[in-house]
Amino acid sequence: MPARYFYIHAVNSKQIRLKKSPGDVFSIEITGDSEDKSCQAWVNVLDRKDGSFIVRYKVYNSCYNFQIHIKYKGLKVAGSPYSAVGMVHADECDCPMSNFDHWFERYGCAGENMKKMHSVITSNLRPFESVNFTATRRYIREKFNHPGSVSICNYVVKNNQVFRKCYGQYVGFKTFMDEILLSLARKVKLPDFELFVNLGDWPLIRKEDASSKEPTIPMFSWCGSKDTHDIIMPTYDLTEATLGCMGRVTLDMLSVQGNVELPWEERIEKGFWRGRDSRLERLQLVALSRENPDLLNASLTNFFFFRDKEEIYGPKEPYISFFKFFDYKYQVCLDGTVAAYRMPYLLAGGSLVLKQDSDYYEHFYSELIPGVHYVSIKSDLSDLVAKIKWAKSHDKEAKRIGEAGREFADQNLTPQSIFCYHAALFKAWSTKLVSPVKVLKGMGQAVQKEQTSKLIKCACPVKETEESNRTSRSKKQVNSEGKRDEL
Incomplete structure (x- = not known):
């Protein structure tokens, strides 16, 4: 996660939660080991003014023996220090877990609160029992061939790599979709899937069209309406706030x-x-x-x-x-x-x-x-x-x-929920596809950014890297395995 976080709820001597801020009384220290000897992290404490705090932190390298120390006026709080099991990676590290279900549970996406929100996904996808893009792909492109008013992207995630071809005059907002897919692909090996994404604000798939002989088009959008059938994702604004937390954005949910x-x-x-x-x-x-x-x-x-x-x-x-x-x-x-x-x-x-x-x-x-x-x-x-x-x-x-x-x-x-929602949505969507997932002719690849900062150093486990089969594959191999279709 770009910024990990946890909550502190202050209590009095009778273990009753405070309702007002006790002030700047907690100190947070992160320790651990890495190839650079120590774990590098930036910590930010947010006082919610109601007796509770959000502590968020950003890790800059791959750390082991990772611990969070919480102290109140120099004294350890509750079960401090808190230890993480296994390696803790910086968000920029391209170290995906190979087992999606295992990652989904470890990331906290399988909790009861998450399940309730994920039921929205079931409702969103109900109109699409089986999706055959081989039969409908050309029709979708032709229907929305209005370059000045509509912009869409056809995405394919294959072997945990992201490909897309965009249509329309204004396609700059593909950046938000690129970023969330690439971020997830650094964390977990995604299932193969294909989808179409609406890059505009207005939903596109009108319900009145669904009542005709035309097939209901599966279109992923950031906003829905009562008279449309679009499949709704978290907005680009909320997604950017999640990806840029403790980074390029100043307004986020924390x-x-x-x-x-x-x-x-x-x-x-x-x-x-x-x-x-x-x-x-x-x-x-x-x-x-x-x-x-x-x-x-x-x-x-x-x-x-x-x-x-x-x-x-x-x-x-x-x-x-x-x-x-x-x-x-x-x-x-x-x-x-x-x-x-x-x-x-x-x-x-x-x-x-x-x-x-x-x-x-x-x-x-x-x-x-x-x-x-x-x-x-x-x-x-x-x-x-x-x-x-x-x-x-x-x-x-x-x-x-x-x-x-x-x-x-x-x-x-909050950020964890937004990552989980995207992951659950793409996983559920992948089960709806009956057409083969292939990298199509003319698609460009959205690539993971090089680790340009000297601060960020990653040590991915060899097993995970081999299983994800990503770092050693050449572009020629991708093209050959993808068998880029003409459609």
Whole structure:
């Protein structure tokens, strides 16, 4: 995992959990051995301000005798030190386990919470009992041959290597799909499979088409809707936050929890929203805010879709840190062009989320319960003011819903869950294919990046490397075994 992590829940002398932060009282040290004599790791402690902490750490080499030491004012905590069994590799190390089921269990993907989320996959894949791409591949490409408005990629994972050919004018978002597949392939030997991925925000496979004589097309997308049949993956935004945790991204599902500055009691009792003008209701929200400044703080940060309305709904407000959103008790979540991809982070911040009713959804929406994890508002925002007034007069219940939302995010949307969801989805999908999985003519390979950093040094077990059969195979061998088809 790019950033591994664990939780500390502080307790008092009677073993009762604290509800407020005890301050900077815990010290974390990681020890271990490596070819460089010592294990190199960066540790970051995130205070969630409720008596609990997230400790995340990034390992830079392959370590053995790996231990995590946790101390409170110099004294060992609970069972510290905690030891890892076997070798611990840096995320950049290309050391896949050969047995998928074994890895799936060891990675923590087989737990009860995970199983509940993975039931969404079963529902998503139900329309596809047997998929024959040999019969439908050409039809799929021709149906979505609209280069200016639709971009898709045909992916093949063969012998734990990733190949793809993309179609359309705007294919830059293939990077997100490349990265999650390559990251998984460094961890475990993936089953062979083929799929088509929609690189746009809007889902493509309309249910009305499924009622015709045309076959239902299996298309993987980042967003779904009530009138489409797309197979939904975690959004590219959430996937990037997972892959870039403690790296290139600053907003992720862990950092947002550790950068909320105020406890619930000190947050401002108003609804808060910032964003661009990608939906008419967002302009209406600004109007509501001006009519009810004691209840709402909502402003637009950019005009693109409704530039002719800037004089009415402007001026543009400057961007503020997403972490500062949680200075407010109530977070308004409105759709943009499709579902608002900020929903996971709003849940993680522990404020009460007021979510607009919508036909669009992300991969986890079906598991959210209104009134338990968030409060729903009508799509036309006609009850938003009333819902904020309700929250102000029912503070304990509003706080409880906010806490339940954060707990849901902890259990289902943090990095481990996102890796597990992808892995479970691809494994389940591989069992649906009846056509042979072959590398097709014209496909390019998405290759693992070279280990350019001198900090990162890997020592993969020889057995795993041989079983995965990856490091010694030449490009000629790949082409020969793949038998690249014309289709």
